[in-house]
Amino acid sequence: MTIPVRRCNLPDMPADSPRQLPELDAAIRDDALDCVMCGICVPHCPTFSITENEADGPRGRISILLGVSQGELSVDESVRDHLDGCLTCRACEVVCPSGVAFGRLIDAGRERLASEPATALQPRALARPFRWLRDGVLARRRVMGAAWKGYRALHALGLGGVARRLSGRLGAALPKRPPAPLATSSRPAGAGDGARRGTIGLFIGCTGEAMNANTAGAAEQVLAALGYRVVIPREQVCCGAMHAHGGEPGPAEALRDRNARAFLDAGVRDVVVLGTACRSELAALESKHDIRVREVTEWLLETDPADWPAMQTPNWRIAVHTPCSQRNHLGQPGATRALLERIPGLELVEIDGNERCCGAAGMHVLLYPEQARSLRAPKIDSIADLQPDFVVSANVGCATHLGGGTDVPVIQPVELLAAAFERGRNGSN
Numbered sequence: 001m002t003i004p005v006r007r008c009n010l011p012d013m014p015a016d017s018p019r020q021l022p023e024l025d026a027a028i029r030d031d032a033l034d035c036v037m038c039g040i041c042v043p044h045c046p047t048f049s050i051t052e053n054e055a056d057g058p059r060g061r062i063s064i065l066l067g068v069s070q071g072e073l074s075v076d077e078s079v080r081d082h083l084d085g086c087l088t089c090r091a092c093e094v095v096c097p098s099g100v101a102f103g104r105l106i107d108a109g110r111e112r113l114a115s116e117p118a119t120a121l122q123p124r125a126l127a128r129p130f131r132w133l134r135d136g137v138l139a140r141r142r143v144m145g146a147a148w149k150g151y152r153a154l155h156a157l158g159l160g161g162v163a164r165r166l167s168g169r170l171g172a173a174l175p176k177r178p179p180a181p182l183a184t185s186s187r188p189a190g191a192g193d194g195a196r197r198g199t200i201g202l203f204i205g206c207t208g209e210a211m212n213a214n215t216a217g218a219a220e221q222v223l224a225a226l227g228y229r230v231v232i233p234r235e236q237v238c239c240g241a242m243h244a245h246g247g248e249p250g251p252a253e254a255l256r257d258r259n260a261r262a263f264l265d266a267g268v269r270d271v272v273v274l275g276t277a278c279r280s281e282l283a284a285l286e287s288k289h290d291i292r293v294r295e296v297t298e299w300l301l302e303t304d305p306a307d308w309p310a311m312q313t314p315n316w317r318i319a320v321h322t323p324c325s326q327r328n329h330l331g332q333p334g335a336t337r338a339l340l341e342r343i344p345g346l347e348l349v350e351i352d353g354n355e356r357c358c359g360a361a362g363m364h365v366l367l368y369p370e371q372a373r374s375l376r377a378p379k380i381d382s383i384a385d386l387q388p389d390f391v392v393s394a395n396v397g398c399a400t401h402l403g404g405g406t407d408v409p410v411i412q413p414v415e416l417l418a419a420a421f422e423r424g425r426n427g428s429n
């Protein structure tokens with residue numbers, strides 16, 4: 001039996017090249033049979049913590065996938081919901097003593113659901129309105145940029161709340177206050193001549209002209225200050241994470257290949273990525289193309305602080321958030337804190353429950369908004385208790401989701417660094 005071919009609406013997107021069902025089932029069985037059903041992962045699972053239903057935890061999901069792949073269990077709406085409700089946070093994977101590759105398994109599980117002929121049994125992300133939202137808005141940088149400009153304008157007129165309420169799930173996912181840029185100079189802060197050390201390609205993602213525009217500007221300033229020429233190819237596209245985790249690995253790979261072409265055509269082999277989730281997805285470029293990929297926080301940690309220009313900050317209190325993509329996918333749980341510890345004058349505090357997903361999880365915040373709000377609530381309470389000047393998160397999805405629940409500005413670590421460089425250059429606190 002062949003999985004039906006489906007097309008994505010992004011330009012130049014080739015048809016999905018799905019695995020044949022027997023091959024897919026064999027791959028699922030291979031990974032699922034590594035599980036010894038010990039249950040160590042179960043209390044670490046955010047979705048299990050909400051429903052306390054075994055089928056909403058990793059062990060239950062593995063049992064379901066095993067049953068489906070062995071032909072002992074048919075896919076119905078309940079099976080779809082238990083599998084599709086997974087956040088792909090991989091908190092289960094990092095505590096598993098048997099090394100079960102849960103991230104790969106659940107992606108294959110959604111690919112398996114995508115093979116179902118009935119829409120009601122497919123991943124929610126493939127339903128027509130969500131597919132349109134993903135391919136027509138979220139994955140299009142310029143559309144997102146225009147929509148964000150509109151939201152900022154309405155917010156400036158005091159109509160931000162109305163815009164959020166009228167925009168349905170998308171509006172509910174927007175931050176209450178669109179953040180203003182911290183570092184304002186367009187000039188590199190410090191002595192950087194912007195070419196001394198080489199050329200870096202900056203991957204700004206779908207949100208690089210919208211929610212991530214301030215981060216992109218800050219990263220450009222920081223890289224230039226450290227002596228690098230920065231290239232931002234306009235041909236770069238979505239990293240493909242939404243497709244990969246939504247049951248469509250074919251379009252995800254096509255997007256990655258387009259990004260590889262965009263950077264290689266621009267003569268760039270070192271790519272710095274804004275956002276830990278995009279970095280996680282683009283890691284696959286390294287094995288297929290002659291490209292080195294780093295998220296901006298990890299790239300900065302590989303530089304020598306002795307080469308950095310002077311820094312100053314006004315004793316800001318910073319609440320550190322650790323995205324699952326940084327902690328579990330990239331295996332860098334301390335990266336944000338390590339970078340911020342290099343900036344003098346900051347007081348760093350941790351948000352309670354940092355090891356648990358905030359609920360953003362790519363499109364999950366739009367597909368399962370109630371679950372996303374439940375998972376965010378304890379973090380918002382913790383932020384209220386901590387009373388920081390800023391919340392810092394290295395992933396735009398998490399930053400945007402957290403910003404929807406608090407009036408405290410939520411920014412990315414590189415923005416703080418750009419501001420510290422700028423203040424160091426001006427000699428101001």
Ligand code: SF4
Binds near residue numbers: 035
């Ligand atoms: S996934 Fe790992 S930790 Fe969880 S039940 Fe299976 S073997 Fe145990």
Ligand code: SF4
Binds near residue numbers: 088093
């Ligand atoms: S990836 Fe996250 S949400 Fe999914 S089963 Fe594992 S811990 Fe639970």
